[in-house]
Amino acid sequence: MRAPVVCAVVVAGGCGSRFGNPGGKQLVNVAGRPMLTWSIMAFDRSMYVGHIVVVCPPERRDEMRRLAIDPFEFQTPITFTDAGETRQDSTRAGIEAVPTGFDYVSIHDGARPLITTEAINIAIASLLGDASADGVVCGQPAIDTLKIVDGNRIVETPPRSMYWAAQTPQIFKLDVVRRAHEEAIRQGFVGTDDSSLVERMGGCVMCVESPRDNLKVTLPEDLRPVTAILLGRMSDAESAQDTGIIARSPLR
Template identity: 35%
Template structure:
């Protein structure tokens, strides 16, 4: 059972995806984890417990293996998610169950075999590695109370293995307690079950913080600089015509004129689209959405940005940041900047703090100064896997 029902917010690094769906070496973390477990000969079935809102994300994981069961939805806590998974597989009456964190994509068949072997004479087994740091205990978080005996300390990993009937019973009873357990071995201990150690691995890391992705990438690929940064720029200009509103950055702004164009004439999103296309060497907006094609007449320009962002993702890349400058005498842009940042971030699957929107006038000079039109300039920074 792979527990993948969390939102993984601590590990986000500019990505809107929970950590289990964040790309690692070009594939979602969860896909790596599932494939790693399916590579173990002694695993007969694998079940993923996912968040109810992540069905579409999970469907994007392309694994065709008869041993991979349809996913089930988890609960509000890890403990509740594990119990949901145990209930789902109870009708199969398995002898043994291994419970693994989705955020440990580098588990090996050797670790799995060691956990299963330990269940021959123990109710539970978990992989561990010795603690190498000196551990200090504190009562107030400021001063040392004592130094722990390091030789008696071990860091717990997953998968943690159990005899199914015993851990299922323990989880059912623990559900009624007013406390939460941090792992399944702790529930087994509370239930009076003997839990033994099996060899873990320093490579079996758990992705918890943003920097863990870089470490996992290095371990998985053997490459230190696995990504490279690309920069793209975009420029667009549209004239004003009769109307009562303009679309800028995906936001409708009331105005005494409108922008003229084949689509909704969102000059901001057109410049951003070109910046993204340029960063990955994919031409410009006119090649992907020709103005001569009637299907794009009046189209929402968010379609163009979302397409550009999807091309970045398809290359195994990520958008680092977007920077947009609007040049016009009117309308006033400032009051709409927060909404524009939110809208653009949603189109690109990134957080709003990675989107900058600025505005300036042309000091009443030229066609902009005469309020005949407006200009947008954009830049996009993306990271792509380093090619050979």
């Protein structure tokens, strides 16, 4: 296999306001490891990923390295860059911190600890295999009936067949997503995610189905199902590599 072509950017810059923890949620213990560690671990075991950039507040950098990185035997080089005031600022900082030599970037929320290496590899392979695509977004087709509401009054029930719930990682050609962020700055545009920036400048972004349990931890009650799933994986031999029980085979 050729050298890895993807740099992973793991965004861990949130203040945890909705979670209720002044220190954020990235270092909260989940099934025996900091939440951030689980996300890094999944990317560390991907054959496509050759570098990981962690985006976090500068004052928390040493603490995150000491608690979430140093105690674990990661094979992939890991560097840090400073988070910005908004998530869009933070992802832009992560993209700008990608070292030379990488053609693609995979942007992931550090608060999604259930992402698996298999899902990452499938998404990356989908992008690499489609020359017409500028990016792919992991997600799930909507299963709930959706309502458009004005105040508390339903005004429309759109067909759910056209709707997906977007997750991360979101993977892009590096030059395309960089241009998208530059264009957003020039026009003062703030998107809901990185894909929206690429879409608005005419880029082609595809959806790739990822596991439905790729949950994001936003509130304290989200920890219960996430912990249960991780503990279940740790007891499942088929998922042992994704949980770090089995070391990754040397691929490069």
